[in-house]
């Protein structure tokens with residue numbers, strides 16, 4: 001199951017949370033991983049941890065075309081091929097009603113998730129071949145909505161439209177493109193969001209969110225990584241254009 005040996009995966013936001021958990025799992029299964037992110041120190045730590053034979057990294061802002069093009073070039077120079085792309089970089093934006101939501105934050109959230117994923121597709125698709133797989137990390141709120149997250153939910157829905165166009169365009173070349181939709185996943189990113197939304201302490205906010213999830217708990221980053229592995233490998237060879245919820249039942 002989950003055969004990925006010898007393949008090369010480029011992972012944005014690969015230095016922490018879900019991206020790092022995915023890099024660890026793919027590398028443990030014999031893939032080589034190129035991490036792309038903003039935090040040089042964390043990227044360097046991941047590089048040391050995963051090993052220089054299996055891992056390389058680029059510091060890049062996914063919202064900048066030059067950065068993305070250079071990062072893709074780095075991956076190709078280092079590993080000579082590209083098989084899997086995980087568009088995972090993300091930011092939460094503000095928690096505020098639409099009338100109070102700052103316009104610049106709204107634009108920035110769309111820039112990172114939507115323009116960032118567009119640029120990643122634009123500069124990686126030409127280098128993928130038959131069997132290639134692109135996974136875009138949307139969210140449960142790419143399928144549903146909650147109050148006060150207009151920037152984030154809009155961006156996560158927009159990633160679905162982008163995925164569908166890319167899946168249509170790439171299918172003829174045997175390349176698959178899918179979105180995943182995690183529910184609340186235990187990362188510092190999510191803990192900060194939950195505290196802001198609830199106004200409670202970290203632990204109390206965590207419990208409030210546990211109670212909202214039908215399976216009664218947050219996902220671990222490793223559980224989301226196993227879904228990434230599934231979509232990256234030939235186990236999912238006939239799945240493209242899919243929106244795969246990994247949310248403990250939140251979209252039921």
Ligand SMILES: NC(=O)c1ccc[n+]([C@@H]2O[C@H](COP(=O)([O-])OP(=O)(O)OC[C@H]3O[C@@H](n4cnc5c(N)ncnc54)[C@H](O)[C@@H]3O)[C@@H](O)[C@H]2O)c1
Nearest residue numbers: 013016017018061062088089090139182184185187189190
């Ligand atoms: N944690 C959750 O509950 C949850 C649920 C659903 C979806 N997601 C999505 O999963 C993804 C990863 O989130 P996480 O929880 O692991 O958080 P995280 O903060 O640990 O990871 C986000 C990563 O994105 C990188 N990043 C941010 N802006 C960037 C930019 N402009 N260019 C390059 N890299 C950038 C950060 O450096 C960081 O490594 C995000 O897209 C998030 O929206 C998270």
